[in-house]
Amino acid sequence: MLAVLLLVLTVPQARASADHEASARPTYANPVDVDYRYNYEQMNEGISYRTGADPAVVYFKGVYYLFQTLADGYWRSTDLAHWTFVKPDKWPFDSEVAPATLVADGKLFLMRATMRPEPLLYSTDPKSGHWDFWSRWLPMVPKTTWPGKPILPGRLPSGPWDPGLFQDDDGKVYLYWGSSNVHPLYGIEMNLALDKAAEGEGKRITYPGEPVTLIKLHPDEHGWERFGRDHSDTTIAPFIEGAWMNKHGGRYYLQYAAPGTEYNVYATGVYTSDKPLGPFHYAPYNPIGYKPGGFTQGAGHGSTFQGAHGNWWNTGTSWIGTNWTFERRIGLYPAGFTADGQMWVNTRFGDFPHYVPDHKLQPGESTFTGWMLLSYRKHATASSQIADHGPALATDENPRTFWVAAKNAPGQTLTVDLGGPRTVRAVQVNYADYKAGRYGDAPDIVTRFRLLGSVDGTHWHTLADLSKSQRGRADAYLPLKRAQTLRYIRYVHIHVGSKHLAIADLRVFGNEAGPPPSPPVLVSAKRLVDARVAQITWKPVPGAVGYNLRWGLARDRLFETYQRFADQPTTLKLTSLNKGVRYVVAVEAFDERGVSRLSKTMVLKP
Structure with missing residues (x-):
């Protein structure tokens, strides 16, 4: 088995041999293409940006549901490639924050991070957007204090902030939580009274035991737990947060995020145990979810879930950080466990296109399409620009630099010359929120454009037409219906719900003919x-x-x-x-x- 794993992980997947293979299976590319919502938290500061973070994905009744921080609803998908926003009919929150999900007793439970009693919701049909209260006021965890109050001996910080919910094979439910650069992660058994629902929502939640201190950071031993870009800042104590629990092969995998969401090294680690509340043991192969380089950087504070065909996936939070420290996106990566129980998350080529598998993946089998990046540092031209934001910034693989058009008006264009004929299979348009001036949601926050292709720069044809799109797409990923030989890719603007038209990167994927490069020495x-x-x-x-x-x-x-x-x-x-x-x-x-x-x-x- 390990020999097979080595072979598949070290040899790139063969490229598609026929045009129809470009669209035979769904593909996706990070950041995940959902309609990220404009935040409302920085309205007083006049800072506007789209964001999504702390993803909790659950596979419920054959459908994937994605919940994330700063959203007025959630998304559903049947294939992990195409996502539809669901506006709930009952939403007692101003927004979700670091949400936790749980599937139990044929119900999908949803809990958001909180420091005071708040609702616990459940749904048997989340596709419809209908939710009910399991409890209108979630009881506070024993021995926790109220926000703003001093933490006296024997008391815990207010919470549960950054919660995680888990049901064991015996039906018992556990709550894990914590987000701090002072306090550890905690856990406690949580009785949801699934077999006593008739007693009424006010009696449904109790805590049979006491909170247990689980894990804390050791940056003096674990280099990846240090704060700062590439773990270079020793002046700030790192944060531990984002608890998530999975069980596999009789072993409990308690995941956590560190050292902080503000940099490229935000990552996921794991401790293991043979009991749901420990004691837990540090995994020497940490971190498991780690993506410090490339266009999409950072992979911490997410969720690990098993989906269709029994395949495992991991989601994480990616760093943008241009307009505000907590400007972020969502990443999706294949995950799993080796035969002897080592947990892994594969971020190799994690922001290039990947297939969504239509079968059970074999050990080490890759989902990478083999479609390579064709646009890096390629010559780009634009119909207009403002100072210091020229079109060259749209091919530098950096979401924190961007082209800005002189006017946000239909007809503005951005053109990339690939340098010669290439087999093009997908394009990704990544917008930037340059002085966007938007907050929350509105009917005009939609993304409309056309993509054109050309071999000679004179004769153009349509590759994709989003002129009637009804959704926002901050990171629009567009696989072509068939592979095409092209040299030029052109973005033709129609509308974005922002004061400015700004594109961080126009990324093009496919292949140039010829053998791959020689191995490095x-x-x-x-x-x-x-x-x-x-x-x-x-x-x-x-x-x-x-x-x-x-x-x-x-x-x-x-x-x-x-x-x-x-x-x-x-x-x-x-x-x-x-x-x-x-x-x-x-x-x-x-x-x-x-x-x-x-x-x-x-x-x-x-």
Whole structure:
């Protein structure tokens, strides 16, 4: 089995051999293409942006439901690729915040982060938007204090903030919570009285036991738990938050987020136990959800769920942080467990297109389409621009830089020259909220445009037409119905619900004809005096677009990835290691034709 895992994870999936294969299966690309809502929290400061974070995804009655922070509803999907917003009929919240979900007794329960008694909702038909109260006032957890009150000895901070709900095989329900750079994560048994619903909602929730202190951070031992960009800020204590529990093979996997959502290294870690309330043991392969490089950066505070065909997935929170610290997006990644119980999340090429599988994935089977990035640093032109926001910023793979048109008016264009004929299979239009001036929701917050393609820059035809779209699409992902040979891609503007037309990146995916690049030569890999840090150096590969530094506990378990582009140095200081853990590292190169074989591996001794 491990040999198969090695083979599939180190050899890129073969590209589609016929045009019809481009649309044979649903595909998606991160950030997840949902209609992110404009926030309302910074209205007094005059700061406007779309955001989504802390995703809780649940598979209920054959349908996926996505709940997230700062939304006035939720989304549903039958295939993880196409999402429809659901406006609830009963919504006692000003918005969801770090929501928790639970499927129990044929019901879908929904709880939001809170510091005071609030409703616990349930639905048997969330597709319709109908919800009922399981309890109008969720009882406070024993020994917690009220917001703003001093935490006396024997008391816990007010909560449950960042809750997670879990039902064990014996029917018992557990609540996990915590979000702090001072306090740990907590857990407690929670009786929902599923077999006594007739007693009325006021008697449905009790806590049979006492809160249990579960886990806390150890950044002095775990490099990835340190705060700041690439874990470089030692002045701020890191945060532990976002509890989520799964059970697999009789083992409990308590997941948590660290060190903070404000940077590229927001990640998910895991502790394991043979009991739902511990004691828990740190997994040496942490972090499990980690994406510090590429266009979509950050993968912390999400959810792990099992969907169609028994496949596992993980969602996480990605960092934008342009308009406000907590401007974010949602990422979706394949996940699973090895035969001996190691949990993994695969973020390799995590913001390139992936297939949604129509079968049970075999160990190590990849969902990556093999469609490569064709637009990186390619020449771009625009019909207009404002100072310091030219069209070159729309092909730099950075959501924090963007082209801004001189006017938000129909007919504005952004054109990317791919440099020669390429087989194009998908396009992603990522908008930026430059002085957007919008809050909440409104009927005119819709995204309308057309995509055109051309071989010669003179004769154009339509690739996609969203001129009558009725939804907002901050990160519009558009797979073509059939693969096409093109050199030029043009965005033609119609409408966005913002004061300005701003596009962070116009990303184009497909392939150039020819063999993939040669494997890089790994020159050195050595741990520094601080054993949480290693320096990795490799030789440049001519023509490469970028590289994936990959590492893990063994050659057949290189589950961690740090993506770098070829115009960045080929020496990387890896700052996320755990002290006392032996690692294996390797590098692969990629270009517009495909992905190289892995370099030789090197060992980082404890």
